Amino acid sequence: MAALSDFIHTGVWRRYDDGTQSTLILTVTQGTGVLLTATLALFVSLSLGQLWSIICFALHQARSTPAPRSGLHHQRQALLRSAPSPGSTAWTLVRLAWTWRGKSPGVLPASSALISAAVLFIVALAASSLLSSRLQLAGGDVLVSGACARPLPPTDDVDAQEWAFSYAQGLAGRKLFERAARLVRDCYGSRAASGASPDCGYSPVDKIPVTIDFDVPCPFAAEFCSGNSAMTMDSGLVDSNLHLGINSPPEDRVRFRKVMTCSPIETEKFAGPWTQMPPPNYNTGGQVPGVFYKPFYLGPRGVVTPNPKNGQRNYTVEIRPYGMELIEIGVDEPRTLWKPLPGLAVSDADLVMFVLRNDAEYSSAVEDPWFRATKQRRPGGGFISNQDSSAVCCTERYQACNTTACTGLGGWLPVLKAASSETGLGLNERQKQVFDILDTAKGNQRQYISGGVLRAHDYTQVLSSVSLLSWGLPRDQWQTEMSNIFNITMALAQLIPTFALETLNVPFVAPGDGGATTHWNLGEYVSAMRKFQVCGLARTRNLRHANFAFAPLVAVLAVGVALAVVNLACLPNAAFWLQGRLGMNRAYQRREWAQGHLFMLQLEKFRAMGIGPWEVDEEGGGIPWMAVREGDEVPVLDKFDDLSKKADPDGESIKTG
Known part of the structure; x- marks a missing residue:
């Protein structure tokens, strides 16, 4: 005997709610629903990782300036350029703030802003994971497919x-x-x-x-x-x-x-x-x-x-x-x-x-x-x-x-x-x-x-x-x-x-x-x-199937794909190209983005060239910094793939102050 579950419509359909509202529903089997839920959670996590990279790029470019800045500023820039996870970013920023306490003005305000941004993103990441699970509708109706009108077997009598x-x-x-x-x-x-x-x-x-x-x-x-x-x-x-x-x-x-x-x-x-x-x-x-x-x-x-x-x-x-x-x-x-x-x-x-x-x-x-x-x-x-x-x-x-x-x-x-x-x-x-x-x-x-x-x-x-x-x-x-x-x-x-x-x-x-x-x-x-x-129009409830809100599901997929395209295909080259088309002079920002992430490699080269001295606060996590006088210039290496080369005398310098 055929069961009602054999006639459940799987696919997209429109559920008419009370009043004039309606909702597009995706109905799948229970096994497919479990797989889709797990895949969706992974997809959301990866998509938010792409978003965090975009945010780090935006923060890096907004903070990038050729004006004199402290070593702490450049370490933060290097951190944003490497774009670790938001949790790792927040923890590293805390360590930097502790290392530089009392040694550079404005440590707390600048660090607090970036730490807050990272923590808020962590909260948003947790919330989005919960919201993505809400795309599956608990106890929702399913649509019965097919027609009931099937004739009785024919007979000559x-x-x-x-x-x-x-x-x-x-x-x-x-x-x-x-x-x-x-x-x-x-x-x-x-x-x-x-x-x-x-x-x-x-x-x-x-x-x-x-x-x-x-x-x-x-x-x-x-x-x-x-x-x-x-x-x-x-x-x-x-x-x-x-x-x-x-x-x-x-x-x-x-x-x-x-x-x-x-x-x-x-x-x-x-x-x-x-x-x-x-x-x-x-x-x-x-x-x-x-x-x-x-x-x-x-x-x-x-x-x-x-x-x-x-x-x-x-x-x-x-x-x-x-x-x-x-x-x-x-x-x-x-x-x-x-x-x-x-x-x-x-x-x-x-x-x-x-x-x-x-x-x-x-x-x-x-x-x-x-x-x-x-x-x-x-x-x-x-x-x-x-x-x-x-x-x-x-x-x-x-x-x-x-x-x-x-x-x-x-x-x-x-x-x-x-x-x-x-x-x-x-x-x-x-x-x-x-x-x-x-x-x-x-x-x-x-x-x-x-x-x-x-x-x-x-x-x-x-x-x-x-x-x-x-x-x-x-x-x-x-x-x-x-x-x-x-x-x-x-x-x-x-x-x-x-x-x-x-x-x-x-x-x-x-x-x-x-x-x-x-x-x-x-x-x-x-x-x-x-x-x-x-x-073909009747709704019922059936625990062997799972429902998902179709429009939000498509929106999540579209946003996730868009974030991946922007981060992997458009940044930074498309952003820099657009800046050029708009007549914006952002040469320093492009150079810092291209080379600033090798900040720690510069440290080793500087030491080899006798540039220093460098101090390390072991209690602050072993993050090095160089003591210089206000107005001194620190050369920027032009090539990092060959550490035997000297500093480029014609290259730009990073001023400290």
């Missing part, structure tokens, strides 16, 4: 093809829902989960923040409301780029909002008695004898029968002794089968009802209105549910936005129509297709939300096929369950942009293949991906 597609579609939806439920359990708020999981670092954001108000009025008529208050969950505006990771410029982004208000409702007052007679138009489908049924009259609900014509039954749902069922009605939904009673229906919102069958036996009484269990099975025994079924009913309102305007809150279909119309938000094709993806996530919720998602299972132990034992539940357990379900719908929206790639292959035993298992692609699962190619 049309019915088999359709069946296989439905199979793949259903299996993909179930896996998506399971992952969303796991993401919520591991990554969302304290009411939903605790602890950490690798899944939390998968999406561009760990979770979509949800605001919850636990004290709002019941949205239904008083005869339906049970309990003291309702609760509202509000996602706020969820950004397709920031929260869902669909990498898009501002003009292609959308935002959506979901507001869900829930309340436990009365069910027993609307229920009929238990009976062995199936309700009218109910498909028993080979049902074994002895099954009992209990109708709840909360509004008629259509049913698809095997013939396959739609029938009507005059009850809402039948609950067998286990599980939970979701029933919903959408505003303007043409295929809506449930017609809730007046007072339960809300004209400007979709309606979802969660009907629970509770067979657990509790160690203590449960006062929660949805899980209420205050009736003892036997004296001194556990507590069982007071009602054959209980329900929580929720209104769902949505809002759609582009970057400049929003629709009002309303049912899903009216909001989509308002967003897509020319008189509404006027969404472009890409924005519409993002809502197609959200519509797929919404459809997934109605198919796979069942009793398995209930957090009450955390308290329950199955003792046998007919015995369930549970600790008592909190008074607000129903609020925990609704918060969990709401968060799952948010997680579905987070996961769906990249899900089809990560679960590319599903096992399938095709008819007539003798039980052989094949693996089919799930790329067709989300039709919007086929149109939008969202898999």
